[in-house]
Amino acid sequence: MRGLIIKDLMSFRQRLVMVMVVTVFVIVLAVMFSISAASGNLRKMTVPGPDTTEQEAQVARDVYSYTFMMLMLLPMCAVGDTVRNLLHEDRQSGFTAVASVTPLTIRQRIMSKIICFCGLYLAGAVLSILICSAVSLFTDMVAFGQLFSIVIIGLSVCLIYTFLQFDLGIILNGSEVYSETFSLLIILLAVLGMNTKNIIALIKAGDDFPNVIFEQARSVSALITDRSYLFIITACIIGVISYFVTVAVATKKREVI
Amino acid sequence: MESVKNAIEIKNVTKDYGDFKLDNISFDVPEGSVCGFIGQNGAGKTTTIKLLLDVRAKDSGEIYVLGRDMSKESAAVREDTGVVFDEMGFNEYLTAKDINIIMRNIYKNWDEKVFFDYLKRFALPVKKKCGDFSRGMRMKLQIAVALSHNAKLLVMDEPTSGLDPIVRHEILEIFREFVVEEDHTILLSTHITSDLEQIADEIVFINAGKIVLKGNKDVLLEKHGIMRCKKDERGKISDSLIVSEENSSFGIQLLVNDRQTCEKLYPKCVVEPATIEQIMLGYVSSPKRG
Numbered sequence: 001m002r003g004l005i006i007k008d009l010m011s012f013r014q015r016l017v018m019v020m021v022v023t024v025f026v027i028v029l030a031v032m033f034s035i036s037a038a039s040g041n042l043r044k045m046t047v048p049g050p051d052t053t054e055q056e057a058q059v060a061r062d063v064y065s066y067t068f069m070m071l072m073l074l075p076m077c078a079v080g081d082t083v084r085n086l087l088h089e090d091r092q093s094g095f096t097a098v099a100s101v102t103p104l105t106i107r108q109r110i111m112s113k114i115i116c117f118c119g120l121y122l123a124g125a126v127l128s129i130l131i132c133s134a135v136s137l138f139t140d141m142v143a144f145g146q147l148f149s150i151v152i153i154g155l156s157v158c159l160i161y162t163f164l165q166f167d168l169g170i171i172l173n174g175s176e177v178y179s180e181t182f183s184l185l186i187i188l189l190a191v192l193g194m195n196t197k198n199i200i201a202l203i204k205a206g207d208d209f210p211n212v213i214f215e216q217a218r219s220v221s222a223l224i225t226d227r228s229y230l231f232i233i234t235a236c237i238i239g240v241i242s243y244f245v246t247v248a249v250a251t252k253k254r255e256v257i
Numbered sequence: 258m259e260s261v262k263n264a265i266e267i268k269n270v271t272k273d274y275g276d277f278k279l280d281n282i283s284f285d286v287p288e289g290s291v292c293g294f295i296g297q298n299g300a301g302k303t304t305t306i307k308l309l310l311d312v313r314a315k316d317s318g319e320i321y322v323l324g325r326d327m328s329k330e331s332a333a334v335r336e337d338t339g340v341v342f343d344e345m346g347f348n349e350y351l352t353a354k355d356i357n358i359i360m361r362n363i364y365k366n367w368d369e370k371v372f373f374d375y376l377k378r379f380a381l382p383v384k385k386k387c388g389d390f391s392r393g394m395r396m397k398l399q400i401a402v403a404l405s406h407n408a409k410l411l412v413m414d415e416p417t418s419g420l421d422p423i424v425r426h427e428i429l430e431i432f433r434e435f436v437v438e439e440d441h442t443i444l445l446s447t448h449i450t451s452d453l454e455q456i457a458d459e460i461v462f463i464n465a466g467k468i469v470l471k472g473n474k475d476v477l478l479e480k481h482g483i484m485r486c487k488k489d490e491r492g493k494i495s496d497s498l499i500v501s502e503e504n505s506s507f508g509i510q511l512l513v514n515d516r517q518t519c520e521k522l523y524p525k526c527v528v529e530p531a532t533i534e535q536i537m538l539g540y541v542s543s544p545k546r547g
Contacts, residue, residue: 003362007348010359014350094346100312102363103336254313 001104004112005119011089012082012120019124022078026071026131033068034138046141055214062217065142069150072132076151079124080158083117087169087257088176096257106250109257114243117162125155149228156231161187163235163242170249170256263321264288264410264442265309270318272308279304279466281318286459289439291432293453293474294446295537296463302446305463306414309444310340323409336365339403343415345395349388353381353398364406375401379427393424400431411435411443417452425449429456450533462537469540474533481536482516485509486526494523501539512539 036042046061048054090096099109132147161183168179192199198216205212250257265286272279279301286292296302307313309320311331320327322334347356353376361367376383379397381390387398396416403411411432417425429452435441447453453460453474460477462470470477486494487508498519500512512531513519520528531539 003359006362007351007355007359010351010355011348089348093348094342094344095348097312097342097344098346101310101335101338101340103332103365104363105332252314255307 001108001112001115003102004099004104004109005116007095008083008086008113008116011086012079015078015082018081019075019078019127023075023127023131026074029071030068030131030135031138033064033071034135037064037139037141042141059214061141062221065146068142069147072128072135072147072151073154074128075131076121076124076128076154077158079127080121080162083120083162084165086113086116087166090257096255099257100255106254106257107247110243110246110250113166113257114163114239117166118159118239121155121158121162125151128154146225149224152228153224153231156228156235157187159235160238163238167242167245167249170246170253173253173256262288262324264290264323265292265444266319266321267305267309268319268321270305270308270320271316272304272313273316277301277304277466279308282463282466282468283318284461284468284471286442286444286461288442289436290458291436291443291445291456292459292461293450293457293533294444294461294463295448295450295453295533297541298448300463301466302463303414306412306444306446310335310338310412336406337409339406339408339411341396341399341403341411341413341416343418345387345390345399347387347398350386352386353383353401356387356398356402360402360406366407368405368407372401372405375404393420396420396424396428400428404431404435409440409442411441411445413443414446415448416445417447417449425452432456450537453533460533462540464541470536477536478530478533480515481531481539482513482519482528483531483535484511484513484519484523484526484528486511486523490523490526494519494526500536501542503542512536 033042037046042064045052046057046064048057052060090099104112128151129148132151133144136142136144136147164183164186165179168182169176172178172182201212202209202216246257263285265284267285268283270279270282277299282301282305294302294305304313308315309322309327311320311327311334315328323337325334327334351359357369357372360372361369373383375381376398379394379401381394381398381401387395390398400416403413417428420428432443432445433456436443443456445453445457457474460470460472460474461468481500484494485508488504491502491509491511494511498513498515500514502512503510512535513528516528516530519526
């Protein structure tokens with residue numbers, strides 16, 4: 001099993017330059033953001049003044065802090081992009097056939113992939129958290145706790161997406177396009193399902209729409225800060241289910257991993 | 258008398274894909290032999306090899322490799338089995354050095370020294386990406402991997418197809434060296450029957466998912482023959498001796514399954530030894546096979 005993990009890490013080695021470029025890009029943008037938030041245009045827009053009401057400043061703070069938080073996910077996504085293609089890459093090169101005649105069982109081959117997914121995404125998350133911790137020292141617009149939570153949520157969503165894509169890739173005989181599309185659809189439907197109440201409230205809001213959406217943004221912010229552990233627990237549960245589903249399907253179908 | 262141990266035993270194996278069926282096939286490969294597995298494209302050679310290695314699940318039947326039941330101990334058996342496919346199978350960015358690192362963490366008996374010795378012998382660069390290798394180099398790399406974990410059984414699917422005669426000769430030489438050890442066995446699927454004439458001890462011939470011929474190569478070559486006679490003599494020849502026949506303006510050419518009997522019974526006809534290719538073609542075109 002260790003051999004297959006090493007093989008997948010060698011695939012990551014191919015993308016190391018891309019990860020480094022993205023990381024440097026994020027660091028540069030984070031520094032620019034911090035400077036601007038301390039004494040530049042961002043400062044003017046996010047602090048109430050003669051031209052800016054308290055609510056407008058708050059909206060601006062929310063918009064910029066979310067954008068900044070999303071930016072922090074980029075290094076993790078760059079690392080994680082490697083795992084997205086591992087299964088497809090193995091099929092293209094014929095390594096699936098090579099792996100299937102090694103002394104490794106189907107369970108071991110699947111476990112090696114799951115370890116690799118989790119390991120690479122965790123490495124990416126650590127990289128993102130390191131950048132977050134450094135950046136949070138220079139700005140008070142976003143707290144480290146918020147940044148940490150958003151990285152944990154990003155990690156969870158990426159893992160859920162990867163597990164779904166892995167399962168569907170095996171069920172659909174490696175069709176990359178279909179497995180990616182269906183994985184995204186499932187996540188989108190889950191998000192919509194969980195927010196049905198909010199969506200209905202927005203539809204019924206009428207003229208009160210700005211206040212309702214402002215309130216909802218507040219509750220999302222609270223969810224991100226206080227409940228990020230729920231996302232990682234969900235990712236773990238989906239990971240375990242994914243393992244058993246994949247083992248069952250791969251044992252039946254063969255030649256898929 | 259000591260009974261012959263079989264490295265491979267396939268008993269009544271069936272696999273139905275709907276449009277193709279591997280129909281109740283059975284054959285054995287004795288330990289220490291080279292078995293040529295021949296047949297047309299789509300005859301079922303690769304499917305049989307995949308079932309043999311438990312890469313695909315069979316519908317019914319039993320498969321024993323190196324004395325162990327493949328449905329229960331396939332992972333352990335693969336530790337002692339080297340496999341070579343017709344395509345390389347390693348990611349193109351990997352170098353031979355990388356492959357060594359990967360394989361030594363997969364096979365318990367991986368022998369780095371043997372691997373690097375083979376690379377040296379095959380003149381394969383250690384640090385070059387294998388995506389940049391020629392077809393011959395890719396095949397040699399696979400063979401080096403298959404031979405570097407002290408395998409007792411080599412299973413190969415068209416390893417010499419598309420290779421030039423010099424590389425093929427070199428590879429066949431390696432196979433000969435491998436079977437010098439008494440307990441080493443090779444199952445070699447190929448279209449190139451001249452390779453088998455050189456190294457095979459046993460022949461298994463599959464056609465349309467059925468085994469139509471199997472046995473010792475020398476015995477098969479000894480028994481089969483090409484008999485040439487005039488058209489008016491054809492009626493005198495027993496049908497049970499004829500595998501296939503071909504008409505030409507000069508007469509009839511028959512593939513017969515008992516050369517000695519034909520020589521005795523039909524002295525006016527010319528009977529010559531048949532090659533593996535002629536036997537294969539004869540059975541494929543035969544309306545009476547089975």
